[in-house]
Amino acid sequence: MKSENDPSKILNPDKKFGPLLARVFSSSVFNELANTGFSPTLNSIIKELDIKVEHYENLGELFECTYSKLSKVYRNEYLYKNSIANKILLGKYSLNTASMLSEFRVAKSKADAIILNGTSHIYEIKTELDSLERLDQQLLDYQSFSEFVSVVTDKKHIPKLLDKIPSNVGLIELTSRDTFRTVKKPLSNLDKLCKNVQFDALRQSEYVRIVNLHHGFVPDVPNTLLYKECKKLFKDIPIRVAHKYILGELKNRNLSTQKKELVIRAPKSLKVTALCSRLSIKQINNLSLALSRGIL
Structure with a gap:
């Protein structure tokens, strides 16, 4: 008692x-x-x-x-994000090989969570408090950037989502016991990725490193033309190769040794914020x- x-x-x-x-x-x-x-x-x-x-x-x-x-x-969005951090990123992978970004800009949308390990997987959250109004555009954007895309949701949305989402998008329920139940597995989007969307999701330092790594040089142009010239060179990189380069860059964002130690020590309730x-x-x-x- x-x-x-x-x-x-x-x-x-x-x-x-x-x-x-x-x-x-x-x-x-x-x-x-x-x-x-x-x-x-x-x-x-x-x-x-x-x-x-x-x-x-x-x-x-x-x-x-x-x-x-x-x-x-x-059960708000924070709880869903934190569950993704605890049960997927830290539950299935290692901070030495995988990372997670939140509110990641992709085309006209912001991905709630993206996990990067040997590939990319965007998780779009739709809690019981959310509407599904913008979902079509969000999924269109995410499928042009990430190999895998899944919607994580409450059971009340599942019947409607099964009819609404594309065949290659996964569906995951956050149950009343705060566990994940896979309703539908995602399929690969690798051959459907869009280089324009991928390039524009990167920071300047990231796309410059990718261009230099693949082509062996950085365009010798004024800074005002660097974006345009690097984008031309990026488009020459095969899509699967470009995706691997992007994984390498994004996995290095905000994950210093000190940050990893904070994530390990932080209470489970704060993992996603620390990450x-x-x-x-x-x-x-x-x-x-x-x-x-x-x-x-």
Whole structure:
């Protein structure tokens, strides 16, 4: 029998508190902790939720308990992304061979999550709180960039999505037990990838390295013409080769040794934020200290 002081009994599980619980995992809270080690926004939320901080050994434990309640009353996009980080990236792969990006710009859309290991797999999230209004355009964009594309969703959307999504797009349910159930496996888009879309998703430093690696030189032109000339050379690269180059570049984004250590140490509730945020070494140190200390 759990004691009255058990942390799992402290947060109110009423659904009306869902949006407020979700704010605990907002970028404003995370950025404040990363910048100064303290979060006035989080302190305000703690007071509003009437959380008894003395029941928590440290801030990391408070995040874990809040996340547990969030999963029961308000399954928002953050919860889906964090499940992808925990169960797919960290559950199936290694940070030495795979990485994850969030809100990744592809043509007219932003991919909720993309995992890069030996290939690319975009996961588009449609929670029970979302409509399916923009999905057609999103999937069209993603299939032009990534070898595999899947929609991760709540069971209420599955019947409609089975009729709506293209044959090569996968479908995954996030169950009420916070596990993934594959409804439909994705098929490869490798031969349908679009070089224009691929190139425009890269940063200048990335496409310059790719062009230099493949062709052995970088165009000797003014900076204003570098994009145009590099794009011409990129289009000469065979699509499967170009895809491999892109994997190499994207996997190196934001994944320093210090960042990997933060991801490993971070509570499960914060894995996706630790993975996908751009952080300096000072910010990583601030976060590590903040998560391990008592709550003021």
